[in-house]
Every structure is written in C-alpha cells, then in structure tokens.
Amino acid sequence: TLTIDPTAKGASIDDTMYGVFFEDINRAADGGLYAELVQNRSFEYSTADNAAYTPFTGWAPTGGALDVVNDDGRLNERNRNYLRVGLPAGLINAGYNSGINVEKGKRYDFSVWARTDQAAGTPLEVGLTDPAGKELGQELKLRVRGDGWTRYTGVLTARESSTTGRLLVTGGGTGTLRLDEVSLFPKDTFKGRPNGLRKDLAEKIAALEPGFVRFPGGCLVNTGSHYGYDESSNWERKRSYQWKDTIGPVEQRATNANFWGYNQSYGLGYYEYFQFSEDIGAMPLPVVPALVTGCGQNRATDDPALLQRHIQDTLDLIEFANGPVDSTWGRKRAAMGHPRPFNLTHLGVGNEENLADAFFERFTQFRAAIEAKHPDITIISNSGPDDTGANFDRLWQLNREAGVDMVDEHYYNSPNWFLENNNRYDSYDRNGPEVFLGEYASQDNRFYNALSEAAFMTGLERNADVVKLASYAPLLSNEDYVQWRPDMIWFNNHASWGSASYEVQKLFMTNVGDHVVPSTASGTPWSPSPITGAIALSSWATSVAYDDVKVTSADGRELFADDFSGDAGNWTGNGYGRWGVQDGAYVQSDATATNPIVTAGDPSWSDFTFSVKATKLSGS
Ligand code: AHR
Structure with a gap:
C-alpha cells in the first residue's frame, strides 16, 4: 500500500539535478561526438603511445x-x-x-x-x-x-x-x-557549428534535456603524468588533461595520448564543451586535475611549481568562461566567437583522487585560490572511486570538517546493490557537504540494470535536498573501440542507439519535478531472496568454448543470459570478472575456471535451470 499526501512538500528538486557526464573514453570524441571524419588528420599518432599506431594510422x-x-x-x-x-x-x-x-x-x-x-x-x-x-x-x-x-x-x-x-x-x-x-x-553538424558535433549523437544527448554537462573526464583528466613525460613541456603528449591545450585554432592545439590508450586530437575542446552545454541549455561543469592521480595509479605531485601552475590554469579557466572580453582569457573566448560569458558556476577539482590526505592538502590550495577570486563558484571535491571504505570515509571526513560545498561520489555496482541501496542518502548529514553523484551505473546494459537504476534514482530524488546533481557514466561508446561497458549511448560511424539506461535517464531528466511528494509504502511488492552460493565454472574445461549461457528461475524468469554476440573484448578488463570472449562469438572459461556467473546476492530463487551450448575445441 502506498500512502501519498499530495498537500505535503518534501525536498525541492533543482532543474539541474540530472545531467550527463562526457568523457573521451570508447572513442567518444574523435570518431564519435566530434564530427571530424578523418582519422589521424595531423599525422600525430605514434607507436610510443600505442603499439598498434604509426604516424600513418588511418x-x-x-x-x-x-x-x-x-x-x-x-x-x-x-x-x-x-x-x-x-x-x-x-x-x-x-x-x-x-x-x-x-x-x-x-x-x-x-x-x-x-x-x-x-x-x-x-x-x-x-x-x-x-x-x-x-x-x-x-x-x-x-x-x-x-x-x-x-x-x-x-x-x-x-x-x-x-x-x-x-x-x-x-x-x-x-x-x-x-x-x-x-x-x-x-x-x-549539430546546430551547423563549424568544427562541430555529430548531429545524431548530439541530438540524442540534447533529447535528454540534461541539467548539466560534466566534462572532460574521468580518469582522462587526472592521469597522464605517470607516463613520465615532462608536464611543463609546451607540446609534449601524454600529460594530464590541460584545458589550455584544447582551445584556439584546431591546427594549433596539442594532441595527446590519453589514459584510455588512444590518441585524442583535442578538436573537441573546452570551447566546444562550453558551447555544446549552452546549446542544449545545460550548466557546464568542468573537472580539473588536482595532481593526485587516482585511477589505479595513486601518485601525488611533489612539485610545488607544477601545482601552482595548475592552480593558475584553473583561475584562468574561470576567466576564460566568465571573464570580460578585455581580460586575457575572456579575450580568447571572444576571439573564438563567444564574447558573452559561458556562466560557469560549478567546478570539480579532482577525479577519484583517493590518496585522501595528499589530495585534500592539494585541493585546499586550489580551493583557497578559487574562493579568493571567485567566491560564488561552487567547488566540488571528490570521495575516490568507491561507495564505501577507508579512503572514502577519510575523504568525506576531511571534506566535512573543512565545510566543502559539494563532494563527487562514484560507484559502479551490481543491479542488486542499486536495489538494496535506495536509502543510501536518507541518513546523509543535512548540514554537511552536498552530494554530486558524478558517476554511477549498474554493471551491464540489460533491462534489469536500467530498472535497478530507475529504482535507485527514486532514492536520489527523495533526497534532493542533499543529492544536488547526478550523472550516469559513461555517456558514449563507439561499438568498435570499447574500453568500458556498460554505456548510455552506443554508436558506430553511421548509426547510434540508446541503451535501456538511456531511456531511464531520459524519463527522469525530461520529467524533473519541483519538489518531492512524500510517500510511504507498506508490504513488499517484490522481494527476491538472494542465493547463498554461486554457480561457478569450477567443473568446466578450458578446452571447451561456451555459448548461449542461460539461468532461468523455476517459474520461468530469466536470471542471467548471454549469447555473447555483441562482445568484442574481454570483460575481465573492466573488473566484471566473468568471461573471456573469443572472436566475439563464444566464450571460454578462464584459466582458473572458477569465475561465478551468478554471484551470491544476485536475485535468484532456490530452483533454477542452467543451460549452455558447448563446443569441444581440443583435448579431452
Ligand atoms: O566512467 C569511466 C571511468 O570510471 C572514469 O574515467 C573514472 O572516473 C571511473 O573510474
């Protein structure tokens, strides 16, 4: 039974609550949203960046x-x-x-x-x-x-x-x-802009009516220096994302070997991100690196001059977005065609930079410099890559003690996690920092994942007084260059299609309410009991290829199914730990042959049917 009081008012919901997170991952920019049709147009691809590249690639x-x-x-x-x-x-x-x-x-x-x-x-x-x-x-x-x-x-x-x-x-x-x-x-191109965006992809994003665009990453922003190149060099590739590399005439922009293993042209740069945000009526929300590399690297810069340069770059970025046309960086914006300011109000400092104390020390310096010059900007700190844990707790503690405006949370979890954590924000401190849920997704692109995200989003919305912004991640994936899945919108060189998660995001983004109407529920409409063990591949032979794996409940509901038809790579790279995929057509159990296909805690029932097609490859 649902009890709803239409006269009562819960938290008000900001128009900007649901947005998108664009990162140049899965060739989301070059070969994706950026409409350039020529690959490697300035012959900068290099074997040093990627063993498969030469200056003639493409x-x-x-x-x-x-x-x-x-x-x-x-x-x-x-x-x-x-x-x-x-x-x-x-x-x-x-x-x-x-x-x-x-x-x-x-x-x-x-x-x-x-x-x-x-x-x-x-x-x-x-x-x-x-x-x-x-x-x-x-x-x-x-x-x-x-x-x-x-x-x-x-x-x-x-x-x-x-x-x-x-x-x-x-x-x-x-x-x-x-x-x-x-x-x-x-x-x-989208809106006919020169150096513009691919129309079908930009239109799919615009159709979401996003409240904000977070850009340009992700791990893309705060990595790069680990490659060992000189960060202070004016042109060298493989350095952390630096917005100044990405503006001005395209032929004068640097290119970079990005964290995701490919060359990026920066043709889609900060000016274009701001312009796109404005074109779709979304608040621009850039993220700059605080020079503490997370994303599996966990290194903090000890170079005060480098840190100062990045802090100054961040102040210059605010001037580029908002400064008058007679300011140094405002003039550059005007020269590119936009004399009016872009109205930057929110800025992220740090992405998943989870060496808690090292990050916070550097973040504090960014914050002091930004607040001194731009007290109205909302500065967003980070809480690392996890939904819980020692680093997460320490980062939240530091953020809370320092009275930080807003904290960016990221998590990629199972659909069940999303169903079970609908109440995650019910108990968050209303006097502490607000939450920007900058990245989240349930770990697959099936209908059930989208459903679990929708259920979870009702919990975000119920807590709209503390969760101020939320964006699914990643946004885009070129089906032939996949580093990460699931993704919201998929495409190739001529077509694009939204996932079930895209439809869920669209429903929420195009129907943002003014305030929450409080409701209570009694009874349990649907309650799957978690299985206690795991169906493992322990008895499977490595010399056998498997296809069409299905697990079905006794009453006929599909718990797990995979025909592996769309899988171009090995999912284990993304931490899903499920299969190795061969030739995109069938699967082999991995060397240890112990990966569970249904893990404890997944929705299941005590009786189920397990079916699989198998092909003997060699041996016994
Ligand atoms: O969204 C993909 C990646 O997930 C992002 O680059 C990173 O921030 C997170 O770990």
Whole structure:
C-alpha cells in the first residue's frame, strides 16, 4: 500500500539535478561526438603511445613517396608532424569503424594546410571513393601555391551513400608538397557549428534535456603524468588533461595520448564543451586535475611549481568562461566567437583522487585560490572511486570538517546493490557537504540494470535536498573501440542507439519535478531472496568454448543470459570478472575456471535451470 499526501512538500528538486557526464573514453570524441571524419588528420599518432599506431594510422598510400616528418618545417610548435609528399603521389584516409560515412546529396567541408616548393604551384585533387576506388562524388580540384603554410578549403558533395567511404588526396606534378591537418566535416553538424558535433549523437544527448554537462573526464583528466613525460613541456603528449591545450585554432592545439590508450586530437575542446552545454541549455561543469592521480595509479605531485601552475590554469579557466572580453582569457573566448560569458558556476577539482590526505592538502590550495577570486563558484571535491571504505570515509571526513560545498561520489555496482541501496542518502548529514553523484551505473546494459537504476534514482530524488546533481557514466561508446561497458549511448560511424539506461535517464531528466511528494509504502511488492552460493565454472574445461549461457528461475524468469554476440573484448578488463570472449562469438572459461556467473546476492530463487551450448575445441 502506498500512502501519498499530495498537500505535503518534501525536498525541492533543482532543474539541474540530472545531467550527463562526457568523457573521451570508447572513442567518444574523435570518431564519435566530434564530427571530424578523418582519422589521424595531423599525422600525430605514434607507436610510443600505442603499439598498434604509426604516424600513418588511418592512412594508406596510393603511390609516390610519402614520409611523415617532424622537423623545423612543421605547421607550428604543437602540431609536430606533417606529411612530406614526393610528387606525383596520393593517399587515402579510411576514417573510423568501417570507413567514412557519406550520405547521398550531403555536402562535406574539406580543408588542408599545405605548401609547395614549385614556383608555378601544385595541383591537389580530393575525392570521395568506396574501398575499391569507385567515386562517390565529384572531385575537388585545388591548386597549392607558395612555400608557406596556407589553408585550402573546398566542398565535396556525395552522389552516393556509403558507410565505407574513403577520402582520396592526390598531388600532381613534380617536386615536394607538404600537407598537414587534413580534415573533412559534414556541413550538417549539430546546430551547423563549424568544427562541430555529430548531429545524431548530439541530438540524442540534447533529447535528454540534461541539467548539466560534466566534462572532460574521468580518469582522462587526472592521469597522464605517470607516463613520465615532462608536464611543463609546451607540446609534449601524454600529460594530464590541460584545458589550455584544447582551445584556439584546431591546427594549433596539442594532441595527446590519453589514459584510455588512444590518441585524442583535442578538436573537441573546452570551447566546444562550453558551447555544446549552452546549446542544449545545460550548466557546464568542468573537472580539473588536482595532481593526485587516482585511477589505479595513486601518485601525488611533489612539485610545488607544477601545482601552482595548475592552480593558475584553473583561475584562468574561470576567466576564460566568465571573464570580460578585455581580460586575457575572456579575450580568447571572444576571439573564438563567444564574447558573452559561458556562466560557469560549478567546478570539480579532482577525479577519484583517493590518496585522501595528499589530495585534500592539494585541493585546499586550489580551493583557497578559487574562493579568493571567485567566491560564488561552487567547488566540488571528490570521495575516490568507491561507495564505501577507508579512503572514502577519510575523504568525506576531511571534506566535512573543512565545510566543502559539494563532494563527487562514484560507484559502479551490481543491479542488486542499486536495489538494496535506495536509502543510501536518507541518513546523509543535512548540514554537511552536498552530494554530486558524478558517476554511477549498474554493471551491464540489460533491462534489469536500467530498472535497478530507475529504482535507485527514486532514492536520489527523495533526497534532493542533499543529492544536488547526478550523472550516469559513461555517456558514449563507439561499438568498435570499447574500453568500458556498460554505456548510455552506443554508436558506430553511421548509426547510434540508446541503451535501456538511456531511456531511464531520459524519463527522469525530461520529467524533473519541483519538489518531492512524500510517500510511504507498506508490504513488499517484490522481494527476491538472494542465493547463498554461486554457480561457478569450477567443473568446466578450458578446452571447451561456451555459448548461449542461460539461468532461468523455476517459474520461468530469466536470471542471467548471454549469447555473447555483441562482445568484442574481454570483460575481465573492466573488473566484471566473468568471461573471456573469443572472436566475439563464444566464450571460454578462464584459466582458473572458477569465475561465478551468478554471484551470491544476485536475485535468484532456490530452483533454477542452467543451460549452455558447448563446443569441444581440443583435448579431452
Ligand atoms: O566512467 C569511466 C571511468 O570510471 C572514469 O574515467 C573514472 O572516473 C571511473 O573510474
């Protein structure tokens, strides 16, 4: 029985309560939300970043002498490499996934920086083809003139649709041509913005009507220095995320080898994040590193000068977002096309930086500097990567004692955890810091996970006086480049689709109430009794491949099922510890053959049916 008093008023709910968390993970930016169609457009991919990369990744020669060079002839200090072309020669770019997606009748903006040593100039032809070389549209004919770097542009119109398109660039004549920043964008970006966002993905995010956008990470922001490169260098890659690397003309932005193992172009940078937030009516919520790397690394910087530089960078970031056009950083914002301020009100300092005391010491310095200049900014501290534990408790204690505004919590747990912890915030101190639940998800992309999240969110909402902001994580995943699952929105080079969790988030975000109507319930509408043991693979042979695993309750309800059809990798990497997946088609028990498929505490019943398809691979 539910008892509801419509005249009573519980906590008021802020319009900004539910938002999204964008991190460049699973190729969410390049090859994802950022609409650039050319992969490795400035030839900066490097084997040092990823053993599978070379400066030619994404490219293939069609003839002639091609070299990627890193010398004084470069386009600029931050764009280190360029392509030297011994003419005549050509090359093609294959984009992301199965290729470049082009649609019949649509127009595409091509641009390239180029120079030639030929006094009379060098012809440059650009076209769209399929993998076999068949033209998908009319060629664009350009003429490169002069031996100084110049940007050349043109428009390509697709005469046919293809999800496996290629960009063909051919230089004619003789001599040496130099190319860099080879770019192709659909004209049709979200809101038609240049250097813009892929429309279907941006529209799916906009349809959520998010109250805020947290960006740019995640582990992406506070890692990088562990690679051992010089953090103070002006251009070197593999350093922690630094917002100043990501603004200004795209050809002058650094690229980086990110925490998730791939190269990021920073074409989608801080200006674009602010602009996107404004475009979808969401509050921008950036997170800066406090130089205590969490994310499995647990190192704190001992370099006071480096710390001071990051603190100053953070003050400059606030000026970039909010400062007048005659301020140093406000002027840069205006020069990029946005003289009005972006109205930054909230800022996260630190992501999962869970060396509690070391983090808090550094956070305190950030906080003092920000409060002194910008007392109105809500500064968000962190509580590490767990929902409980010694570090979590210590961080909360430090945050509470110091009267911090708001604390960022993260957790990824089983659906049952979400069902059992609906009351998590009922007992939180109403006089302590407010809560930003910056990352959470139930660990899979099934309907049951989404349902458990919805149930949990009713608990967030009931406690809207203390839980002020909440965002599911991660937001995006390119199905061919998955580092982390589950995810809210999935895509490839031509299509995108929301998960069940996306629909749950949308229901909550597009129906934010003004205040909670208190209710009580009696009775237990549905109460699964947890099983006490685990169904383990202990008796399974490693020389057998398994498929179509199903566990069904005696009354026919599906407790667990996996046909493994969509799994491209090994889930154990994400800590799910369930299976190794071979060829994306079937599973093998792991070497120890002891991984449970239904763990204690999962919803179950005492009687169940277990079924599996098995194939003998070799041996007995
Ligand atoms: O959302 C994926 C990752 O989970 C984030 O990068 C990190 O903050 C958390 O551990």
